Amino acid sequence: MTNDEQAHVDLNVDVAHPARMYDYYLGGKDNYEADRVAAEASLEAAPELRAIARENRAFLHRVVRHLVNAGVRQFLDIGAGLPTQRNVHEVAQEIAPETRVAYVDNDPIVLVHARALLSSHRLGRTAVVQADVRDPEAIVADDGVRSLIDFGQPLAVMLVSVLQFVPDREPQDIVAPLRDAMPAGGYLAVSHPTQDFRAGQVTQVASTYNRAKAPAVPRRKAEIERVFDGFEVLEPGIVQTPLWRPDGPVTTNLDLIWMYGAVGRKL
Numbered sequence: 001m002t003n004d005e006q007a008h009v010d011l012n013v014d015v016a017h018p019a020r021m022y023d024y025y026l027g028g029k030d031n032y033e034a035d036r037v038a039a040e041a042s043l044e045a046a047p048e049l050r051a052i053a054r055e056n057r058a059f060l061h062r063v064v065r066h067l068v069n070a071g072v073r074q075f076l077d078i079g080a081g082l083p084t085q086r087n088v089h090e091v092a093q094e095i096a097p098e099t100r101v102a103y104v105d106n107d108p109i110v111l112v113h114a115r116a117l118l119s120s121h122r123l124g125r126t127a128v129v130q131a132d133v134r135d136p137e138a139i140v141a142d143d144g145v146r147s148l149i150d151f152g153q154p155l156a157v158m159l160v161s162v163l164q165f166v167p168d169r170e171p172q173d174i175v176a177p178l179r180d181a182m183p184a185g186g187y188l189a190v191s192h193p194t195q196d197f198r199a200g201q202v203t204q205v206a207s208t209y210n211r212a213k214a215p216a217v218p219r220r221k222a223e224i225e226r227v228f229d230g231f232e233v234l235e236p237g238i239v240q241t242p243l244w245r246p247d248g249p250v251t252t253n254l255d256l257i258w259m260y261g262a263v264g265r266k267l
């Protein structure tokens with residue numbers, strides 16, 4: 001994207017965006033006043049949001065390492081977020097430099113940042129596409145995605161901390177077209193907030209997002225299980241993110257981590 005093109009992207013900075021609120025939790029600088037106000041309101045209700053965001057990133061990194069070590073060389077990362085922390089292509093290409101990653105997000109600021117970051121870095125193996133997770137068929141058909149991702153070969157679809165932003169649809173209906181597009185043996189990684197822990201705080205955080213016009217909904221474990229219809233869920237199952245194949249002793253206070261993570265392998 002050229003500077004002229006960037007200047008014409010409407011970043012809509014007066015409205016809070018989930019990507020920029022998440023960036024704020026993680027200590028990033030790519031956020032605006034409206035994002036900080038909404039994020040601070042959420043943090044007031046649930047100060048653990050920063051730990052949840054950090055644990056979510058750590059989960060994502062462990063999943064990517066696991067899948068690359070299992071032979072996956074293509075990732076479709078939907079709801080990719082701002083590049084504040086190590087991203088999927090960095091983690092994956094450290095182990096297997098030939099790994100291809102297509103990032104998808106609907107927030108224009110993510111696209112601006114990601115393209116700036118990638119223009120000097122490993123272009124050709126990484127693509128950034130603006131699209132909406134609500135339209136998975138369009139994502140599968142997208143030329144930018146197709147330029148990197150071969151749906152006939154093993155791949156991993158990452159839906160990490162994004163399905164909660166589709167409150168009015170069953171998440172399995174979003175996943176089904178993605179599952180149908182991937183070959184047997186393809187992987188699906190999901191993390192999702194839940195009201196199974198600290199329901200009062202979770203409800204307050206959801207209200208903050210609703211007021212900020214970024215509606216989000218927590219879901220119970222049984223609802224997240226249905227997302228994995230047609231997949232074998234890998235051990236240890238659907239668990240709080242720090243418990244998914246930790247690299248060492250888990251020191252986080254699990255009572256505060258109201259976020260599930262899991263990985264499935266298509267049957």
Ligand SMILES: C[S@@+](CC[C@H](N)C(=O)[O-])C[C@H]1O[C@@H](n2cnc3c(N)ncnc32)[C@H](O)[C@@H]1O
Pocket residue numbers: 018019022056057060078079080081082104105106107110131132133134159160161162165
């Ligand atoms: C909490 S961040 C998660 C970022 C990254 N996946 C992670 O887990 O670290 C949620 C991301 O989903 C994106 N998002 C929200 N609604 C979306 C939609 N309808 N389609 C595509 N992306 C969406 C936001 O812009 C944001 O970048």
